[in-house]
Amino acid sequence: MSKQRKAVALISGGLDSMLAARVIQEQGIHVEGINFFTGFCVEGHTHAIRKQDQVKPKRNNALWVAEQLGMRLHIVDIVDEYKDVLLNPRHGYGKHLNPCLDCKVYMVGKAYDWMVEHGFDFIITGEVVGQRPMSQRSETMPVVADESGVGDLLLRPLCARLLPPSRPEREGWVDRDLLLDFSGRSRKPQMGLANRLGIEDYAQPAGGCCFLTDGNYAAKLADLWQARGERDYDLDDIMLLKVGRHLRPRPHFKLVIAREEGEVNFLLGYRRQFTHLYTSSHPGPLALLDGTADADDIDLAARIVARYSQGRDAGQVSVEVLPKGGEPHTLEVRPFGADDIPEAWYV
Numbered sequence: 001m002s003k004q005r006k007a008v009a010l011i012s013g014g015l016d017s018m019l020a021a022r023v024i025q026e027q028g029i030h031v032e033g034i035n036f037f038t039g040f041c042v043e044g045h046t047h048a049i050r051k052q053d054q055v056k057p058k059r060n061n062a063l064w065v066a067e068q069l070g071m072r073l074h075i076v077d078i079v080d081e082y083k084d085v086l087l088n089p090r091h092g093y094g095k096h097l098n099p100c101l102d103c104k105v106y107m108v109g110k111a112y113d114w115m116v117e118h119g120f121d122f123i124i125t126g127e128v129v130g131q132r133p134m135s136q137r138s139e140t141m142p143v144v145a146d147e148s149g150v151g152d153l154l155l156r157p158l159c160a161r162l163l164p165p166s167r168p169e170r171e172g173w174v175d176r177d178l179l180l181d182f183s184g185r186s187r188k189p190q191m192g193l194a195n196r197l198g199i200e201d202y203a204q205p206a207g208g209c210c211f212l213t214d215g216n217y218a219a220k221l222a223d224l225w226q227a228r229g230e231r232d233y234d235l236d237d238i239m240l241l242k243v244g245r246h247l248r249p250r251p252h253f254k255l256v257i258a259r260e261e262g263e264v265n266f267l268l269g270y271r272r273q274f275t276h277l278y279t280s281s282h283p284g285p286l287a288l289l290d291g292t293a294d295a296d297d298i299d300l301a302a303r304i305v306a307r308y309s310q311g312r313d314a315g316q317v318s319v320e321v322l323p324k325g326g327e328p329h330t331l332e333v334r335p336f337g338a339d340d341i342p343e344a345w346y347v
Contacts, residue, residue, distance in 0.1 A: 004028070004029070004030055005029050005030070005121045005122070005168070005173045005174075006029070006030045006031075006032070006119070006120040006121050007024055007029050007030070007031050007032075007120060007121060007122050007123065007124050007155070007168075008031075008032055008033070008034050008111055008114060008115050008118075008120045008122075008123055008124070009021040009024070009031050009032070009033050009034070009071075009123075009124040009125070009126075010033075010034060010035075010036075010107060010108070010111055010123070010124070010125045010126070011033035011034065011035050011062045011065055011066065011073060012035070012041070012061075012062065012126070012209065013035070013060070013061025013062040013064070013065055013203050013209065014061070014126070014202075014203050014209075015126075015187070015190050015191070015194060015202045015203060016126030016127070016128060016131075016158060016190060017033075017065070017125070017126035018065045018068070018069065018126070018194075018199070018202055018203075019126065019157075019158060019190055019193055019194060019197070019199070020124050020125060020126040020156070020157045020158055021033060021065075021069055021071065021124060021126075022069055022197055022199070023157040023158070023178070023179065023180070023193075023197075024124055024155070024157055024174065025069065025071070026178070026197075027174050027175060027178060029173070029174065031069075031071050031124065032071055032072045032073070032074065032120070033062070033065070033066050033069075033071055033072070033073040033074065034073070034074045034075075034076060034111050034114060035062040035063075035073060035074070035075045035076070036075075036076050036078050036082075036107050036110060037075055037076065037077045037078060037079065038078055038079060038082045039079045039082075039235050039238040039239070040210055040211045040212050040238060041209040041210050041211070049243065049262040049263055049265075049266050061203045061209070062075070063075075064203075065202075065203075068199070068201075074114070076110065076114070078110065079235055079238075082106070083232075083233070085099055085102050085103055085106045086099055086212070087231050087232075089101075089102040090102055091105075091134075091143075094133070094134045094213065095213070095215075096212060096213055096214065096215050096217075096218035097212045097218040097221055097222065098134070098210060098212040098213045098218075099212075100132060100134040100135040100213075101134050101135045101140055101143065101144070103135070103210075104125075104127075104135045104144050104148075105143065105144050105147045105148050106148075108123060108125065108144055108145075108148035108150055108154060109147075109148035109149055109150070111123050111150075112148055112149055112150040112153070115150075115153075121153070121168070121173065122153040122154070122155055122166070122167065122168045122173070123150055123153060123154050123155065124155050124156075124157060125154065125155075125156055126156075126157075126158060127141065127144075127156045127158070127159065128156075128158050128159045128182045128183060128184075128190075129141065129159045129162050129163070129182075129183045129184075130183045130184045130185065131183075131184065131185055138162075141156070141163070151167075152166045152167040152170075153166070153167055153168070154166060155168050155169070155174065157174075157179050157180060158179075158180045158182045158190070159180060159181060159182050159183060160176065160179035160180065160181075161176065161179055161180065161181040162181050162183060180193070211238075211241075211242060217241060217242065219347060220241045220246055220347050221233070221241060223246075223248060223254075223347045224237060224241065227248070227251065227252070227254065227291065236270070236273070240256055240267075240270065240288070240290075243256070243258075243263050243266055243267065244256040244257055244258050244259060244263050244267065244288075245257040245258075245259055245308070245346075246346070246347040247304060247341070247345045247346055247347065248345060248347050249297075249300055249301070249304065249345045250297060250300070252291050252292050252293070252297075253289055253290065253291030253292060253293045253297055253301070254289075254290045254291055254347065255287050255288070255289055255290075255301055255304060255305070256287065256288045256290065257285050257286075257287040257304070257305065257308055258285040258286050258287070259285070263285075264285060264286045267286050267287075267288055268286060270288055271286070271288070271322070272324075273324070274288040274289055274290060274324055275288075275289040275293065275298075275321070275322065275323045275324045275326075276288050276289065276322050277289065277298075277301060277302055277305045277319055277320065277321050277322070278305070278319070278320050279305060279306055279309040279311060279317055279318065279319050279320075280318045280319070280320045280330065281311060281314075281316075281317050281318035282306075282309045282310045282311030282314065282317055282318075283309065283310045284305065284306070284308060284309025284310060284311065284317075285305065285308050285309065287301070287304075287305045287308075289301055298321055298323075298331070299331060299333065302319035302321065302331045302333045303333045303334065303335060303336050304336055304341065305319055306319055306333050306334075306335035306336070307335045307336040307337075307338075307340075307341065309335070311335060312335050312338070313335075314335065315334065316332050316333065316334060317332070317333055317334075317335050318330055318331070318332055319331045319332075319333055
């Protein structure tokens with residue numbers, strides 16, 4: 001009897017990686033998934049917090065995909081070591097702060113190391129030729145295979161028939177005729193394949209969950225680096241940039257203001273790390289102050305917080321100020337009017 005081959009599949013939680021793994025499972029290959037946690041791809045994070053997104057399922061999509069496919073998933077924390085990929089991308093950034101090609105090279109390389117260590121035979125990704133402008137072009141796909149070190153042990157089942165045969169195909173580990181020839185950005189072929197495979201529930205067809213491709217998020221990260229005078233971050237920074245309304249009224253401090261109850265509850269978990277403010281005379285949000293602030297800055301911050309409370313039209317609002325490492329006190333302030341906050345303050 002021939003040896004059963006084993007493949008490790010990069011699982012993002014999106015439809016493409018789900019289908020790629022399933023197509024190979026259908027050929028009798030033992031498949032296990034691997035998911036790399038960078039901090040920037042936390043599916044379900046914001047809609048798990050915000051009430052307006054309650055209809056969306058609250059789940060880690062990578063784990064959910066593994067459950068649906070009946071396979072084991074290995075989640076690998078790369079938050080710290082991923083910094084070099086983001087801060088020093090050899091191939092540069094995409095439209096925003098997304099180092100997509102360097103990211104793919106790095107993750108495939110990490111998967112290759114895992115494959116060798118655990119005695120697996122090849123790697124699967126859900127890539128499709130022409131789907132993404134930076135990392136999934138016909139001219140950049142060989143870059144991923146070469147620079148990651150995996151070479152021809154990288155199989156892309158959804159577009160394999162448009163590419164030179166990989167070693168798993170040449171060696172007969174998989175049947176090339178049962179692989180696909182998808183290309184372009186349309187997700188209709190993937191949705192059709194999902195239907196044929198009996199997959200009815202899946203994450204957004206476009207897959208992906210990287211906040212670095214989002215212009216608003218990238219602007220907040222760039223603002224953070226500029227304010228601190230260095231390009232660095234930690235996991236708390238990554239998480240807080242996803243939540244709340246961000247305003248920088250002065251270069252040396254920023255406010256993160258909750259927009260609803262769910263965000264208030266989330267930001268409460270950070271209140272001991274920051275000076276924080278909330279309105280006591282009227283219902284209103286919690287706000288974290290990131291940076292350094294003197295008495296005049298605090299007064300300005302209190303007026304901004306009052307603007308987003310239910311006392312916005314009152315002549316005076318009481319704002320509780322709880323400084324980090326200082327004594328709590330109350331300020332009586334006049335809220336900013338709706339048109340008094342300059343657009344330039346919004347990050």
